[in-house]
Amino acid sequence: MNTFLSAAQKSLQEQYLKFVNEVVAPHAADLDAGKACSKDMLTKLSQAGYLGITVPKELGGQGGDLLDAVLFVEALAGHSAGLAMALASHYSVIEVITRYGAELKTRYLPLLARGEMIGAQAFSEDKAGSDLSACQTSFSFSSSNAADAKLTGTKTWVVNADMPALFAVLAKDENGFKVFLVDSQNNALALSERKSTMGFRSARFFDVEFKGAKASAEALSGDGLVIAAAALDLSKVLIAGAALGLMNVGIKLAAERANNREQFGAPIAKYQGVQWKLADFSTESAASQMLTYRAAWSHASEPEEFRKYAAMAKSYASRSARLHSAEAVQIFGVMGISCDEPLERIYRDAKLTEVLEGTSEVQKVILKEQLGV
Numbered sequence: 001m002n003t004f005l006s007a008a009q010k011s012l013q014e015q016y017l018k019f020v021n022e023v024v025a026p027h028a029a030d031l032d033a034g035k036a037c038s039k040d041m042l043t044k045l046s047q048a049g050y051l052g053i054t055v056p057k058e059l060g061g062q063g064g065d066l067l068d069a070v071l072f073v074e075a076l077a078g079h080s081a082g083l084a085m086a087l088a089s090h091y092s093v094i095e096v097i098t099r100y101g102a103e104l105k106t107r108y109l110p111l112l113a114r115g116e117m118i119g120a121q122a123f124s125e126d127k128a129g130s131d132l133s134a135c136q137t138s139f140s141f142s143s144s145n146a147a148d149a150k151l152t153g154t155k156t157w158v159v160n161a162d163m164p165a166l167f168a169v170l171a172k173d174e175n176g177f178k179v180f181l182v183d184s185q186n187n188a189l190a191l192s193e194r195k196s197t198m199g200f201r202s203a204r205f206f207d208v209e210f211k212g213a214k215a216s217a218e219a220l221s222g223d224g225l226v227i228a229a230a231a232l233d234l235s236k237v238l239i240a241g242a243a244l245g246l247m248n249v250g251i252k253l254a255a256e257r258a259n260n261r262e263q264f265g266a267p268i269a270k271y272q273g274v275q276w277k278l279a280d281f282s283t284e285s286a287a288s289q290m291l292t293y294r295a296a297w298s299h300a301s302e303p304e305e306f307r308k309y310a311a312m313a314k315s316y317a318s319r320s321a322r323l324h325s326a327e328a329v330q331i332f333g334v335m336g337i338s339c340d341e342p343l344e345r346i347y348r349d350a351k352l353t354e355v356l357e358g359t360s361e362v363q364k365v366i367l368k369e370q371l372g373v
Ligand SMILES: Cc1cc2nc3c(=O)[nH]c(=O)nc-3n(C[C@H](O)[C@H](O)[C@H](O)COP(=O)(O)OP(=O)(O)OC[C@H]3O[C@@H](n4cnc5c(N)ncnc54)[C@H](O)[C@@H]3O)c2cc1C
Pocket: 089, 120, 121, 122, 123, 124, 128, 129, 130, 131, 156, 157, 158, 159, 197, 200, 205, 352, 355, 356, 357, 358, 359, 360, 361, 362, 365
């Protein structure tokens, strides 16, 4: 096993950072404040080919692996965690179509790679958050066409729903669960926006109502709960990557501030109380990075270990990001809570990484199951 980055991966990482620094970073504050349009930014990512990182080359993508996608999300998230979330959802829909899509692969993956459709996970409901088996959205097949199902129900907190979206929707009938693909452009759906989130403000979230006879859907092959878990395992590694990106920016800002801010006649970086915060931050962000890259590496190279490392990476990296971005705010003093400084955005976004794509507690439930407990 080698979880260090190869020369090719390092060169990709540099390319990603350069793109993000030039195209996204200058608009980070405006994206967070809703003054710049995240849809336009997603179009720029799409034009640069980044929506197809994990799609095979023969289907129009870049033929990359999960680690490549993690590196991109890591580069992006410190400037726009909302866009990182939008990509995590998109890549997870690509993942389940690749694994469970049979002939749907050739139809949808080229469209998703080109950004003509954006993947949107539609799993959660008001009464089905951590426990997706409480899902109430239902499906029925019309007798004339067994491939064409009708969906009825409302999904909550769906990112990318206002795009030309391809929804992956968890639904059930009396025999069990399935995941269906629904093209937003050919179906009557009602969207209602969830406004004012604490973080990830550069993304928009919607409740989506699928209106029975007017919501036509095609099923992926396999048990719906297994497919939803596969999507979440992938997207949680990407959210761990987003936590890394937030930490990378947070530690850089905190170290700069510590060197530049003088109190009691010296830069505050001279005081051990400040130095230890930075030392712990750098140690835990490095540990988070190793665990996250380890998880991403195992996706293709050690798939039987993937679920375990995905849960470890998500819970560890998101906790580190939340804890140490709070300490970085502390180092900034009153300027840490100023909305004119990027650090308060990093702190708000870091907290959300503990909730999205499976909470930290749910990752621990997965890990105890992996131990046979
Ligand atoms: C900004 C944002 C974007 C989102 N985007 C999407 C999206 O695109 N698509 C989508 O489908 N969903 C999305 N979600 C929903 C997200 O996946 C859920 O919020 C998440 O799965 C947790 O569900 P919940 O919020 O209902 O919490 P709950 O399940 O109600 O949990 C509440 C608390 O109880 C704890 N808990 C629950 N069960 C256990 C247990 N067994 N053991 C210990 N503790 C437990 C949880 O850890 C948590 O602390 C989004 C959420 C947010 C906030």
